[in-house]
Amino acid sequence: MPSLEQAPGIRPYRPADRGAVADVCVRTAHLGGDSRSVHPDERLMPSIFAEPYCHFAPELAFVLDDGTGRAVGYILGTADTERFVKDFRRTWIPRLAGRCPEPAGPPGTPSEEMIGLLHRPERMLVPELVAYPAHLHIDLLPPWLGRGYGRRLMHAFLDALHGQGAGAVHLGMVTANTAARAFYDRVGFHEIPVVDAGPLTYLGRATRRD
Numbered sequence: 001m002p003s004l005e006q007a008p009g010i011r012p013y014r015p016a017d018r019g020a021v022a023d024v025c026v027r028t029a030h031l032g033g034d035s036r037s038v039h040p041d042e043r044l045m046p047s048i049f050a051e052p053y054c055h056f057a058p059e060l061a062f063v064l065d066d067g068t069g070r071a072v073g074y075i076l077g078t079a080d081t082e083r084f085v086k087d088f089r090r091t092w093i094p095r096l097a098g099r100c101p102e103p104a105g106p107p108g109t110p111s112e113e114m115i116g117l118l119h120r121p122e123r124m125l126v127p128e129l130v131a132y133p134a135h136l137h138i139d140l141l142p143p144w145l146g147r148g149y150g151r152r153l154m155h156a157f158l159d160a161l162h163g164q165g166a167g168a169v170h171l172g173m174v175t176a177n178t179a180a181r182a183f184y185d186r187v188g189f190h191e192i193p194v195v196d197a198g199p200l201t202y203l204g205r206a207t208r209r210d
Helices: 015-028 044-049 051-056 081-096 110-118 149-163 178-186
Strands: 009-012 062-065 071-078 134-140 168-174 200-206
Touching (some): 009 149, 015 051, 015 071, 044 051, 051 071, 051 081, 062 149, 071 081, 071 149, 081 134, 178 200
Parallel strands (some): 134 168
Antiparallel strands (some): 062 071, 168 200
16 A cells, blocks of 8 residues: 655644644753653643644644654744733633642742743733744754754744734743754844843844745
8 A cells, every 4th residue: 555654844733733732842841852851740831832822823833744644843923922921811821720820939840930930921021022023932853853844834934924914023042052042043033132031042033034
């Protein structure tokens, strides 16, 4: 019988990709590597950094399909960070409040720190980023890095953002993740100075591709 596999490629996100997208998030959420030893609850990181984007802006979600229908990478985001924060506060946090209640005191573990971020979506409203209203998250499983797929995901996302009228996009990355920084530099991002950025570096670029 002929093989049903096709060449790997970029395609729009589908609801059936939810589990695979969550898995990619978990396996890349700690400085680009597997986060399970740091965050034992495998639902935590996707519920903050992947699933809400698929829920609120599925038209801006794209995946790298390995050729069998499975997502092994993704790019997700929003064209309007301010609107996303309002939606997150109003309808997303209530979905998770029972499983991830707001911490009563200072975080004692990395997971408690992440739960604190979940309950503070307004942290995304950084004054220095007003000129970059869209934002994104991009992750690929390690075997798929360095093969041009990240660039193709980025191009699909930028084109979709530009089509929605968003003129510029930003992202926040852990400064220690130097491999990620090298990629963003190659695809046209520049650093945006932010006061009190903590462990993050903020980068941005126009959505128009020349």
